[in-house]
Amino acid sequence: MGTGRRGLIAAAVTVVCAVTVLAAPGTAFADPGPAPPPGATAPGTKDLEAVRAELDRLYRAAALATDQYNAAEERARRQSAELAALARKITEGQEKLARLKERAGAAARAQYRSGGLPDEAKLVLSDDPGEFLDGTGRVIQGQRATKGLITETDRAQQDLKTYAGDASAQWEKLEENRRAKAAAQKKVEKQIAAAEKVESELEKEERERLERLEREAAQRAQTAWLDSGILEEVDGEATGDGRKAVEFATAQVGKPYAWGAEGPAAYDCSGLTSRAWASAGLAIPRTSQQQWKRLRHVEAEDMRPGDLIIYFEDASHVGMYVGDGRVVHAPRPGRTVTITGAGSMPILGVVRPDPA
Known part of the structure; x- marks a missing residue:
């Protein structure tokens, strides 16, 4: 100034x-060793x-x-x-x-x-x-x-x-x-x-096994979500602006998560979704909580590509629905923008930025 x-x-x-x-x-985790017998818990x-x-x-x-x-x-x-x-x-x-x-x-x-x-x-x-x-x-x-x-x-x-x-x-x-x-x-x-x-403080093998546990937990949640029959009802098509937002968001896949970041080199979760919709010519709230509070709520079975899925009871995370039961999102520090199952995290609800 x-x-x-x-x-x-x-x-x-x-x-x-x-x-x-x-x-x-402070406890070091033991090497898992040989596979345990059926019904037993791996060390x-x-x-x-x-x-x-x-x-x-x-x-x-x-x-x-x-x-x-x-x-x-x-x-x-x-x-x-x-x-x-x-x-x-x-x-x-x-x-x-x-x-x-x-x-x-x-x-x-x-x-x-x-x-x-x-x-x-x-x-x-x-x-x-x-x-x-x-x-x-x-x-x-x-x-x-x-x-x-x-x-x-x-x-x-x-x-x-x-x-x-x-x-x-x-x-x-x-x-x-x-x-x-x-x-x-x-x-x-x-x-x-x-x-x-x-x-x-984890050993390399422990970190790898931890990542596997994370993927397995996400897959279980996604499977349960799909088993509910949700995709049998979800058949909405994206609007022109919705397609632009999805194209922008998916083009960021592989870029790192950084808290407070709005691109172009890195994003946090709501930075990604707000910038994606800005690329389609629509300004939406910057944070996931404000996106949940101020955007129009729609039923999950009515969602379409470009809609935002808000996660957790405190609305602390958001991803963009891209179709076929998947979302693109910026997960957390140490991870990159990725496409994953829409039901892999606890869903609070769905909001629609697009007024069309």
Whole structure:
């Protein structure tokens, strides 16, 4: 921000997810060894399942904090724009007030040059009463113009006072949202750091087996979702804008997840969906929670490609339905944008950005 703009804003103002950090487990996981007999539990499986659940909890908490960060960022961006608009209004108001004062000064100087005599004296001294009456008419017009000038000046001063008060309030809100953004950032970083610490203490074989457990859990959830017969009812076709959004989102497959990112190099979950719809010419809310709150809800059996599927009870994750029971989404830190089963995570509901 330039010094002029900072000075303008300063002048305008003068005028008037809970964070939990867990200690990483200190127990080393045993090598799985030979396959267990039927019905037995492989050594270390229970421990890795606990790790998987803990990682899921930590990354979900990070996702919730990311939503809070994104919401604060969006509000701060909007308030910065409003503050800039108010600054322009204040500048224009100051210039208008200066012009009005100049006009008032000119009128005062003209009255002084005319002598400023009372009307009775002018009538007595006048040789031509008709000329005096004409002059009196012009004086009345001048008085009315002066009264209008005073009224307009008062209004301009009041507008300046209002703009300055609004600017002060917007500045306070902007600072409040900057603080909220910083607090959310700390939450995200702490949750991700805790998750990364848990993962860093796993051996290579354990990490590979953990990934298999994640895929198996997702596949079980997807199978259960498909077994419900949902796809027998889902047959909606994408609109033209929906196809554009899907094409954009699927073209990002393979790019890394980064919290708070809106592309083009990386995305978080709602950054991907909001940018995909922006590419189709439609602005939608930035966060998954606001997408759930503000977009039109549709029944799952009525969904079509381009619709957004909101996940988990806290609406902390979102993916875009691409058809055939699949979604494209940005999963979490350490993962890339991918296409997976739409039912592989707990579904809260479906929303439709497209008004068509």
